[in-house]
Amino acid sequence: MIDSARTVLPHAGKGEGMVLDDLGDKITLRQMQIFLAAVESRSFMRAAERLGLTPPAVSMQMSKLSESLGATLFDKEGRSVQPTEVATALVPYAERMVETLKEAVHVVEALQGRIDNQVRVVMVSTARNFGPQLMQEFRKCHPEADLQISIDNREGVIAALEAGRADVALMGRPPKRVEVTAHQFAKHPYVLISHPDHPLARAKRIRRADLVPMPFLVRESGSGTRMVHEHFFHEAGLALPRAQQMDSNANIKQAVMGNMGLAFISAHTIALERQAGKLSVLQVDGMPQIRDWYVLHLKRRPPGPAARQFVEFVRADGPAIMRGLFGPDFGAAA
Template structure:
């Protein structure tokens, strides 16, 4: 009896209740789309596991014994619990099927909400959720299952993803409009080595562009102060504190207002790409997959509308 729970199955409980209610193995078999021998065999196995007789034949019917009658409420509880569990899963699955959890790097906040709003217009039934973090935060959200889809630049290397490029991502070098270099027609990389810079945290896409720009030319990295957001970097540059590499997609309003200048530097702008991606091992739900397909097909046109034909289109 020690391993009784391992031998008794939920299916046996379902068959048992049908037999008790119908008082016939044949009618129980019809209700459950089984054969009468299959019902009889399962009831024999259940009786053997319990070490007790459950049914007694009485003409063409079977009558539950005292043990069987005592077992009925427990069997009913087990079957009802299963039904409740199935209902919960079905309800949850319906929510998951309509759920789209998008994690985006902070730079993508300049166009990500527009993409999501256009998607919502076409799929009003979708449950859209958005989170914004730095590169490591977005990767962590994917790894821990807190995000279904990500919008980011360079895809992560430590996890396998399915990625789709949908737009160009230009990086430029910015200064205050009164900075001496703002009037220069051509700036060499070597001219920037002694200039103070503002940079994002290590590992961010913007920081990688900064370091690659100098190391590609075998130049030392210039003195730099780290800041935790593009917004803070823009404010500092507008205060004429230093120069900074930044995504061209983040400075449209500031350039239009004449508060920032884009420097004419050899090797700039540096063009990267925007991707929509998800973990390879975790297939997106129906709505999340619809979002991926939407960004792939409609993202290029939306980006062109936001940033123009040069920097908004697919590569």
């Protein structure tokens, strides 16, 4: 619409100028389109044919435009119309407005095409052990997709979803503070690990109470791993053992390999270290503890076409991919 800033056009039939104020709610882009068609064709009938309108509709819109401007725009000459001096002065502004609209539509269409192909996946740090493989397998089926990946802790993942920086999340227990649509696609086992030379590494059966005196390494409060740690002892009515907090599973693994303590950790994060004999999984009552992996998105913000395809891919093909990565016991959906 025409900007409501003060604009001066010559008034037809008079030698004085006319001030246009607050016309934004009266003059429309559609009127500008009709106006240009009428000027170019010099006929309301031909303008109507070009625009798929009736001649009376064109005539009515030009009458409204003239009334809003307070100026005569066309003089009739038989079946044709001739633009007045005011109309001629208005033409470049109308062309600019219509062209700006076309550019805006083009930008929106281009952006929408990009958004339709965009898949922004955020995953908890533990999921880095399989998330990239899932995305790469999806890319093979959908090479046109614009895949973007980010990795964060649990709170960071939830914040990215809430802020609209991600379309889909890969994580364990779904958040409670926001409504999500979540699909379970694989089991997520947690185990207790130690250095291979730790005295408990050779034990056949370890009671929970035996672990209370031991030093532990833990993730930050609120993380899935920390929740497993605390639930394991609270469930048995035991006090939490002394623990040192670390900011990543990688640091925890390094500390355990340095024989600094024990740690609960996702079995999906230690496959290579176990194969290399650098870590041992302890035989503890109540372990492993099985959780689930989910692919999810905000309920209030459904994902776009490509992101929906990714969700369906993870639901359908994710279990088989996880079995291939981690074996039949720890890679299957429930």
